[in-house]
Amino acid sequence: MGINQRIRAIVDVKCGGNQRSFASKLEYTPQYVAKLVKDGGSVGLEPISKILQVFSDIDARWLILGDREMIEPGVINEVKYFLHQNIQDMLKIEQYLPFMTDDELKEYRNAAAKFTAYNYNDQQLKRWVTLSEKNGR
Template sequence: MDINERIKNICEVFCENSNGKFAVTMEASKQNVNNWSRSGYSVGLSVIVKIIEKFPGVSPEWLLTGVGEMERTDNGLTQAQTDYIEWLENNNRLLYKENKELRAENDKLREQLGMKKSAG
């Protein structure tokens, strides 16, 4: 499968097989889209870069080489971003647990002081 066929596949999957929708997304003419989809037509680097920018769900490796799957399995995130999200989620769990413990402690202290229980 050449790059022209891969562009055609992107149009099918992400733009409901509509060259018009693909053209709007790419900010290009329908004629350009037809050319890019035509086997043997030379697709420039600027077009490839724009496809990668406009369709972040597409694997750049697949677009350039045909290797792997068309759709990115990593949601377009770098390893550093994935690690940071994991760190944030872990800290969120720890803070939630600590907050829950502190609320329970506050409730006990209020009870000892004869104050009414906190809401929430």
């Protein structure tokens, strides 16, 4: 994969394949971006530098040489960490689902659907634990 194809891959991943959106983010004309993504087109240091500034999670070595992965491993690992943390937090309170109010269940479902943290307070947890113990769980 040449540098033009790697830039095209960035357009696909970061802008949903929309070259006009990519051009806007880089403050380039769509015509200039079309030249950057055209196979065999010349790519200088300035557009490479600009791409790396605007899309800070792009691995520079991948963009320039094609080594490694497009997105820096540290960024991916950070996302995985937060995802796993949210899943663990959700699973910790899963046992209390039968004891949640309708509104709490709705918030839990929304958090689960969006892979975001479900925020609850100590008072809620205490109520769930009490209800759970009363019902033999």
